[in-house]
Amino acid sequence: MLPRDLKPGQFTGYPPEARKIVTNYLATLQQLPLSFVPSLLRELIDYDFKFPAERMAREKELARLSSLSGEELKTWFEGFAQIRLSPQLEEFDWIKAPAQFVERLSAHLWSTHQLDAFRKASNDYADRLRSAVPPERPSIPRLGIAVIGQGVALYDQPLFRRLRAHGAYFSGIKPENGMRQLLDAVAARAKAHPDPYAHWYIDGGEELDHAASLTCVSYKSLEPARAVLLHKMQSEIDRPGMGPEALRTLLAQMRPADLGMDRETTGKPRDEVLERFEVSLLTEGSGTQIFSTSFAQWAAREALRRAQSLTLLVRFAPRQRQKPMNELLSWAPARQEFDFIGSLVDADMGAYYNWLNQQRLPGAEQSSFLVWFEGHNQALAIGPSIPRGTESTSPADLEQVLAWTV
Amino acid sequence: MNALSQNRRGKLSGTPRNTSSLREVSQFVARTRRDFLRDAAGVALGSTLLRSSWARAAALPSRKKVVIVTFGGGARDQETFALEGQENIPHLMREFIPQATFFTQVVNRGILGHYVATASLATGVYETFNNFAAVAPQSPTVFEYFRKDLKRPSSDAWVVAPSNGFNRIGESSHRSYGAGLGARVILPKRLLTAATSGRRNDYQHLLRDNYETPYFAPELAGSEFELQQLEMILKLSVDDFKNHAQTLSSPDELSLYIARQLMRQVAPSLLWITMHDIDIAHAGAFSLYIDGIRRTDRLCSDLWKTIQSEPEYAGKTTLFILPDFGRDSDEDAGGNGFQHHRTGDALSRTTWMLVAGPGIREGVVFDRAVDSTDLVPTLGSMLGFVPSLAQGKPINELL
Numbered sequence: 001m002l003p004r005d006l007k008p009g010q011f012t013g014y015p016p017e018a019r020k021i022v023t024n025y026l027a028t029l030q031q032l033p034l035s036f037v038p039s040l041l042r043e044l045i046d047y048d049f050k051f052p053a054e055r056m057a058r059e060k061e062l063a064r065l066s067s068l069s070g071e072e073l074k075t076w077f078e079g080f081a082q083i084r085l086s087p088q089l090e091e092f093d094w095i096k097a098p099a100q101f102v103e104r105l106s107a108h109l110w111s112t113h114q115l116d117a118f119r120k121a122s123n124d125y126a127d128r129l130r131s132a133v134p135p136e137r138p139s140i141p142r143l144g145i146a147v148i149g150q151g152v153a154l155y156d157q158p159l160f161r162r163l164r165a166h167g168a169y170f171s172g173i174k175p176e177n178g179m180r181q182l183l184d185a186v187a188a189r190a191k192a193h194p195d196p197y198a199h200w201y202i203d204g205g206e207e208l209d210h211a212a213s214l215t216c217v218s219y220k221s222l223e224p225a226r227a228v229l230l231h232k233m234q235s236e237i238d239r240p241g242m243g244p245e246a247l248r249t250l251l252a253q254m255r256p257a258d259l260g261m262d263r264e265t266t267g268k269p270r271d272e273v274l275e276r277f278e279v280s281l282l283t284e285g286s287g288t289q290i291f292s293t294s295f296a297q298w299a300a301r302e303a304l305r306r307a308q309s310l311t312l313l314v315r316f317a318p319r320q321r322q323k324p325m326n327e328l329l330s331w332a333p334a335r336q337e338f339d340f341i342g343s344l345v346d347a348d349m350g351a352y353y354n355w356l357n358q359q360r361l362p363g364a365e366q367s368s369f370l371v372w373f374e375g376h377n378q379a380l381a382i383g384p385s386i387p388r389g390t391e392s393t394s395p396a397d398l399e400q401v402l403a404w405t406v
Numbered sequence: 407m408n409a410l411s412q413n414r415r416g417k418l419s420g421t422p423r424n425t426s427s428l429r430e431v432s433q434f435v436a437r438t439r440r441d442f443l444r445d446a447a448g449v450a451l452g453s454t455l456l457r458s459s460w461a462r463a464a465a466l467p468s469r470k471k472v473v474i475v476t477f478g479g480g481a482r483d484q485e486t487f488a489l490e491g492q493e494n495i496p497h498l499m500r501e502f503i504p505q506a507t508f509f510t511q512v513v514n515r516g517i518l519g520h521y522v523a524t525a526s527l528a529t530g531v532y533e534t535f536n537n538f539a540a541v542a543p544q545s546p547t548v549f550e551y552f553r554k555d556l557k558r559p560s561s562d563a564w565v566v567a568p569s570n571g572f573n574r575i576g577e578s579s580h581r582s583y584g585a586g587l588g589a590r591v592i593l594p595k596r597l598l599t600a601a602t603s604g605r606r607n608d609y610q611h612l613l614r615d616n617y618e619t620p621y622f623a624p625e626l627a628g629s630e631f632e633l634q635q636l637e638m639i640l641k642l643s644v645d646d647f648k649n650h651a652q653t654l655s656s657p658d659e660l661s662l663y664i665a666r667q668l669m670r671q672v673a674p675s676l677l678w679i680t681m682h683d684i685d686i687a688h689a690g691a692f693s694l695y696i697d698g699i700r701r702t703d704r705l706c707s708d709l710w711k712t713i714q715s716e717p718e719y720a721g722k723t724t725l726f727i728l729p730d731f732g733r734d735s736d737e738d739a740g741g742n743g744f745q746h747h748r749t750g751d752a753l754s755r756t757t758w759m760l761v762a763g764p765g766i767r768e769g770v771v772f773d774r775a776v777d778s779t780d781l782v783p784t785l786g787s788m789l790g791f792v793p794s795l796a797q798g799k800p801i802n803e804l805l
Contacts, residue, residue, distance in 0.1 A: 107536070110518075110519075110534075110750075111517060111534040111536075112534070113516075113532070115750045116750065119749075119750065119751075161490070286688050286689065286690060286745060286746070287689030287745075288690070290689060291690060291691050293690070294689060294690030294691055297690060298690065298742070301742065305739075319691065322691070322694055341693075342691065342693035342694065342697075345692055345693035345696070346690075346691050346692045346693050348692075349692035349743075349744075352736075353736070353742070353743055356736060357739075360739050
């Protein structure tokens, strides 16, 4: 099966909005190479459950491609057209299962030493597209906040080392009421600019009281879903013939109902876009099922990449302690313990990654970022008005620092 | 922009990492490593220090042994040889670098999965099999060349490997080599499973096969080391083994313990130890990744001390330490930094190698590009066998 053979009737299994957009642009898709189309379909098949920013980007991309002449399309996709595919890939049902096709394509590219050529083709395509369709600028400058070190009483190593050159380090922060000040600040932004899925609060532990206008994801609230997922994974692994590819396929097919996620029972309105996002954090993220710090970092990355959040408050929480081998072999009764210092180190790196990922989005030069060692007097702020590589020992609360930064 | 095109979003710094060719980036990384090393350890740049072959021959012991250690499953410059990472590798920096030859630019052009990449190191050919399949390498391994050409017994070539997935690494499926000519393979975690049968649920995550797909363990097939051989070959009772395992903190410590026992009891001339603790990075916890690097650094030092103190090894053993590959850079938006090695970017392909032992120049750094597949031909030249099907070339600076 090649793209030129695509027909509208082949997409009846797609959700309504996805089917509509694919059939609208079918003539364009028919002209694209097989090494490219399934990757696009992988995004489009979930179109009904995508965030607004993703939908808009996809629509603009397709509209631009459909405006190109046949010759222009050849030029745009020259690199992809030169990728050699196997007969098995050509025969694969990539319309029905584009994500699985992309996984197999990835393995094929590695084993045939075509990965670099594929990377180049992807980068060339991205450059052309960005040039032709500049990314949407944010309606207000973005703000990222990371709160790290929950539960750590004392830490004498330097924090924020990777970020210090980019902003101002504050060592006189007044920590009282800090989380409330931050939550109020992000709530105020959400109220002033009430775009859907634009203002996020991610908690690596149990979420604090927050404004309903914030899109909230927390590790604690997903505890039942994580338990169901881990149980299902273990059962599947014990089945004969189960391998990593089959397991990944199974995970990719999981839906909120499979993990017992029903927000209505928690008193929250049903939101399938967010529920699917939460499922993806657990099924596509690595370590997110086990470590809360990995979950918080990955959730932040995905909220930025996919929803292109305008505001993102991430509070890291202590993760469970990784038991060394000798403890595991002692067969002592299992007891949940936390690794507070390790979690702080994880979160310090996670905060750096949050900033990096925020800076990858349009409007980076106007974006601001704040990281705070929770309950302590250390913070670091980055923003267009903040002098780089500076330090301040002056007493200030987080509200003031935010006012200087944003 | 669709999902394929994320990588270019990551252009954040002035380094050439995203915008240049693999060669340019590798050279940049190599120069950076060399500068760090020069500053930190006072080592010399090697190109001016090539030694004549007669001088080296005079320094060679009559019966050489070689130990190869793969450094933990991928570690990046930032956390190792870069200035900010050197605190994590005090033993490599202070003990090894002054007495070793260091290659700053070892490029892996193959598949960045641990089993297939280690197999590529061991064959000198970029293997292309499924990383998660329990299959033998397609090309002859260094162990087969070594044993066939030099007519060595099976006891003279051993592999100590972390996971069940490595149980076929000792012997290829090549029709001219293969069956009966490979190395013997010990999987310490497999031994531990057998020794503690019935209690598996208590330490399941310790025994998981790898960190990248932590819920998958391939079926064993091949000539893995059996429990009953623990006592016969390693002179260890099951109880002693279990008791000692309870004093260790990680699977790599267990591997080193087994390797030491093997060195004392069997003294193989060719010993390959694959470390893996660092790959906990796949779980996304940076502190555990750093702990893994520090532990591996310490274990390399412990191994070197064992080599120098064991009569069968002291003064006649060359030690190679090299990662199988790196990990994704922070700058590539297609990845998630240290967590994985999936993007195939230049930093994840470019790594280093450290070589120490009699006849090896001390405190010297070479920053020319070396290929991962050059290891086997180099071992061939050192030990006197001909790896006729390997793709790489001998590294002359070591000969």
